[in-house]
Amino acid sequence: MTQNGAHRLSGKVALVTGALRGIGLAVTERFLAEGAKVVLTDLKADDDPEVAPLLARLGANASYFQMNVAEEADWKRVEARVRANQGALHVLVNNAGVDAVCPVDQLEFAAWRRVMSINCDGVFLGIKTFTPLMTESGTAFRGGASIINVSSIMGIVGYIDTTAYNASKGAVRLLSKSAAIEFARKRIPIRVNSLHPGFVFTPLLDIGMQRYVDKGAAQKVDDLIAGLAEATPNGRVADASEIAAAAFFLASEDASYMTGAELVIDGGWTAQ
Amino acid sequence: MDKSLHGAIALVTGAAGGIGRAICAQMQDAGAIVIATDLATTKPDVPCEIYLQHDVADPARWAEIAKEVEHRYGKLDCLVNNAGYSIVESIEGTSLDAWRKVQAINVESILHSLHVFTPMLRKAGASRPGGSSIVNLSSVGGLRGAAFNAAYCTSKGAVKLFTKSAAIEFGVQKWPIRVNSVHPGGIETPMMFGIMDRYVELGAVPSIEAAQAGVVTSHPIGRLGHPEEIAAGVVFLCSPGASFMTGSELVIDGGFTAR
Numbered sequence: 001m002t003q004n005g006a007h008r009l010s011g012k013v014a015l016v017t018g019a020l021r022g023i024g025l026a027v028t029e030r031f032l033a034e035g036a037k038v039v040l041t042d043l044k045a046d047d048d049p050e051v052a053p054l055l056a057r058l059g060a061n062a063s064y065f066q067m068n069v070a071e072e073a074d075w076k077r078v079e080a081r082v083r084a085n086q087g088a089l090h091v092l093v094n095n096a097g098v099d100a101v102c103p104v105d106q107l108e109f110a111a112w113r114r115v116m117s118i119n120c121d122g123v124f125l126g127i128k129t130f131t132p133l134m135t136e137s138g139t140a141f142r143g144g145a146s147i148i149n150v151s152s153i154m155g156i157v158g159y160i161d162t163t164a165y166n167a168s169k170g171a172v173r174l175l176s177k178s179a180a181i182e183f184a185r186k187r188i189p190i191r192v193n194s195l196h197p198g199f200v201f202t203p204l205l206d207i208g209m210q211r212y213v214d215k216g217a218a219q220k221v222d223d224l225i226a227g228l229a230e231a232t233p234n235g236r237v238a239d240a241s242e243i244a245a246a247a248f249f250l251a252s253e254d255a256s257y258m259t260g261a262e263l264v265i266d267g268g269w270t271a272q
Numbered sequence: 273m274d275k276s277l278h279g280a281i282a283l284v285t286g287a288a289g290g291i292g293r294a295i296c297a298q299m300q301d302a303g304a305i306v307i308a309t310d311l312a313t314t315k316p317d318v319p320c321e322i323y324l325q326h327d328v329a330d331p332a333r334w335a336e337i338a339k340e341v342e343h344r345y346g347k348l349d350c351l352v353n354n355a356g357y358s359i360v361e362s363i364e365g366t367s368l369d370a371w372r373k374v375q376a377i378n379v380e381s382i383l384h385s386l387h388v389f390t391p392m393l394r395k396a397g398a399s400r401p402g403g404s405s406i407v408n409l410s411s412v413g414g415l416r417g418a419a420f421n422a423a424y425c426t427s428k429g430a431v432k433l434f435t436k437s438a439a440i441e442f443g444v445q446k447w448p449i450r451v452n453s454v455h456p457g458g459i460e461t462p463m464m465f466g467i468m469d470r471y472v473e474l475g476a477v478p479s480i481e482a483a484q485a486g487v488v489t490s491h492p493i494g495r496l497g498h499p500e501e502i503a504a505g506v507v508f509l510c511s512p513g514a515s516f517m518t519g520s521e522l523v524i525d526g527g528f529t530a531r
Contacts, residue, residue, distance in 0.1 A: 177530035184492035184527045198516070233443030234450075238516040245513030254504035257457070257497040260530025261523040268443045271436035271519025 007035030008252055012141070013086045015039040015078075017069050017126065018096030020054065022202030023150060026240035027093055027247045032061055034248060036091070039082055041067045069096045069122030075129040088137040091251045092130050094123040094172075095150040099204060101211040104163045112164045119168035120175070123149050127179050131190065138189030143256030148247050149176045151194040153266045161212075173262065180260030191259040193250050198266030199228045199237040233268030275303030276511035281345045281396065283307045283337075283389075285328050285381070286355030288316040290461025291409070294499035295352055296320050298507050304350065307341060328355045328381035329373075338388035347396035348389050350510040353382050353408045358424045358463060360470035371423045378427035382408055382434055390449070397448030402515030407506050408435045410453040412525050420474055432521060439519030450518040452509050457525030458487045459497040493526030 014031050018024040019040035031038050038061060044051060046066050055062050065081060067074035082089055100107065100115045127147060138145035154162060155169030173194050180192040199205060209224040218224045229236045246265050249255055264270055282299050286292040287308030296306050297319045308318045309326035316323070324340065327333055341348055357377040359370055386406075397404030413421055414428030432453050439451040458464055468483040477483040488495060505522045508514055523529055 177527075180527050180530050181492045184494065187494060233440045234516070234518055235443060235446055242513075242516035245511075245515075246517070249508045249513070254501075254508065255524075256504075257493065257501035257524050257526050258505075259493055260527040261525065263522070264520040265514075265516050266520070267516050268436075268439045268519035271439050 009091070009248070010035035012036045012090040012251070013039070013082070013088050013137070014091035014093065014251065015041065015082065015089055015130070016093040016095055017041050017067070017122070019064075020044060020050070022204055023197065023200060023240050023243045024093070024095040026244040027095065028058065028062065030241070030244035030248050031091070031251065032058055034252075035061075036251075037061045037086060038063075039078075039086065040064045041069075041078060042096070043068060069094070069126065070117040072125050072129070075125045079129045079133065083133055088140070089130055089133045090137050090141060090145050091148070092126055092134065092146075093148045093150065093247060093251075094126045096122055097150065097168075097204070099162075099208045100164045101161050101208055101215070102164075103161050107164060115164035116168050116171070119165070120171045123172050123175055127175075127192070131188070134190050135188050141253060143253045144189030144191055146251050146255070147176075147179070147190060147192040148250050149192070149194045151176070151196050151262070153196050153198050153264070153269050155194070156196060156262075156264070156270050176262075177260045184259055191250075191255070193255070193258055193261045193263060195243065195246055195250070196262055196264040196266065196270070197238060197243045198232060198269045199225075200240055200243055201237055202240055205237070231269075232266070233272065236267065238265065238267065276513065277350070277507065278303035280304045280349035280400070280510065281307070281341070281347060282350035282352065282510065283309065283341065283348060284320075284352040284354055285309050285326060285385075286409075287318045287320065287323070288312060289354070289356075289463060290499045291456065291459060291502050292354045293318050294503035295354060295506050298500065298503040299350070299352075299510070302507050302511070304510075305345070309337065310355070326355075328353075328384070329376040331384045331387070334381075334384040334388045338392070341389075342392060346392070348392040349396040349400055349404050351385060351389055351393060351404075351406045352506055352510075353385055353406070355381060356409060356411075356463075358421070358467060360420045360467050360474065361423070362420055362474070363422045366423055374423040374427050375430070378424075379430045379434065382431065386438065390447075393449045394447050400448075400512070402512035403448035403450050405510040405514070406438070406449060406451040407509050408451070408453045410435070410455050410521070412455050412457050412523070412528050414453070415455060415521075415523070415529050420471070420476060436519045443518060450509075450514065452514075452517055452520045452522060454502065454505050454509070455521055455523040455525060455529075456502045457491055457497055457528040459499055459502060461499060464496065491526035491528050492531065495526065497524065497526055
């Protein structure tokens with residue numbers, strides 16, 4: 001357990017949702033570098049022209065399934081394929097997420113539900129669907145299987161025009177603790193923890209900031225990101241690899257006594 | 273094998289205790305050059321490069337130790353403020369002297385450490401990926417109250433917020449030093465067993481068996497933690513992988529505070 005780097009996830013199978021971009025892709029790359037087999041899932045079709053070149057770059061330990069995390073039928077289909085192809089799941093990273101930037105009084109109920117269904121229902125469905133397979137798989141390694149739910153600093157503190165996102169990420173924080181307690185008390189060998197990134201250079205950040213620009217909050221996206229960096233105590237936004245390193249720690253046997261915990265990677269944002 | 277702390281100069285206080293020893297061992301395995309300190313005048317059985325006798329509540333001794341580190345290495349990459357002290361006593365029964373001793377060892381020691389080591393940590397952090405790293409050992413007792421632990425919980429709560437203030441202060445000045453706290457739950461250490469003995473003496477529980485069962489039950493994972501499971505968290509926070517973590521709390525408690 002004291003060894004660092006080289007193939008510390010060898011023999012493990014991981015599933016990462018929202019894996020084609022941003023934090024999900026960085027987590028996938030880190031897990032592959034550590035020797036895991038990684039099942040990527042995202043919204044794009046299996047035969048989408050973007051998928052094959054990515055899989056070719058990631059190598060033989062990567063595979064891909066299209067899924068919408070808000071659809072229970074998709075989870076069941078993916079679970080059946082993972083059970084048949086890999087025969088185990090040791091690490092589940094519930095990363096897929098969407099944002100919505102809108103004042104609360106103008107937020108359409110449908111938009112609210114979309115955010116909650118992807119960010120919150122998606123995590124519930126992932127845990128629910130994979131609990132049996134992860135219970136079987138968790139006995140093979142010290143510390144058991146590991147579920148990593150990507151919440152956010154927005155699951156801890158509020159922000160302007162972000163009610164749905166805040167609510168969904170706060171829900172993920174407590175959903176994680178509740179599942180952690182349930183599994184631990186029942187001696188089900190699955191640890192459950194939440195990750196709370198601060199602002200990270202990702203496509204989602206660009207899209208979100210563009211919405212603020214569209215609403216006239218700033219001239220351009222770069223200005224807003226510079227403002228976020230300035231508002232972060234350590235003076236910059238994160239690189240996705242810095243979130244992936246934390247996910248790797250939670251996935252590894254080093255985190256064997258961690259369950260129901262929050263790993264905050266925010267350059268000091270919530271310490272203020 | 274990749275060594276995440278390769279060549280890092282690391283100082284670990286309270287190195288002879290259960291958690292301290294495990295931290296020294298894992299940091300050394302990860303490639304760090306470990307300076308271990310503790311109260312004993314002769315070197316205890318601790319894996320390290322050098323051992324120094326150290327009362328962490330004594331600012332003069334901190335200054336001497338900093339001088340020694342400056343002389344030998346000229347910098348410090350990782351500072352692990354692990355030394356700690358606990359009293360288990362009712363509030364009415366806690367004398368001001370006993371209270372102050374807990375605060376002096378658990379809280380003031382961290383202030384002393386930053387007084388003397390901040391320049392060397394800045395220097396080391398400027399040339400190290402992810403900067404230099406200070407890890408302060410708090411506790412689940414810094415997040416939740418506990419009966420007969422007012423002095424201890426107060427001190428560990430102080431460590432939690434001191435850590436956040438230092439993280440922000442260094443961040444806004446663009447100093448390359450990250451500061452985080454670690455919050456272990458009940459760990460199988462001599463200190464933990466000493467605490468349980470005191471619960472029996474105070475009549476809070478009928479027997480040591482009952483005390484142990486109670487402590488285990490309060491951890492949903494159904495067991496106490498091992499010192500190695502805390503050390504792994506410390507190594508992570510000191511590694512370049514934790515480069516965006518500052519002012520954070522790493523809770524390693526088998527679900528104790530998730531309830």
